[in-house]
Amino acid sequence: MLSVSVCVGSSCHVRNSRRIIDELQEAIRSRNLDALVDLRAEFCLGHCIDGPNVKVGNEILGSVAHEAMDDFVDAHIVPRLEG
Template sequence: MVKLSVCVGSSCHLRGAYDIIKIFESLIKQYKLEDKIKLTAEFCCGNCTQPVSVKIDQNGPFSVTRENAGEFFKKYFLEV
């Protein structure tokens, strides 16, 4: 199972971390990936000057916005 972590520290929270979590939850359900992706929250990835930080297992942090969250998800989980 792949661990998809979204930072919910202060900076990421203000930049829309919870919206990104909801987008990822919806996409995981839409593509029936509940048994393949574990979505978690993480406190501070140390990337506070960028958009919301996301990690895939120990890779990242990647910077994700509300606008590119779907594209990010599709790139890393559907185009593999």
């Protein structure tokens, strides 16, 4: 199970992190990866200036665009599940 946390702290929240959760969930579901990914919201990952932030495993990725969740899953989640 791969842990994926979307920051919903105030700084990331104002940068659309709620939409990231919704669209990331949809991108994961469309690839039938629901059972392999533990998607959750988390308060402040400590990198506010780089937000919105998403933590995949132990890596924090910044400036995540909610419009690009399909690409995000393919680039950052699928390789970790395969590796």
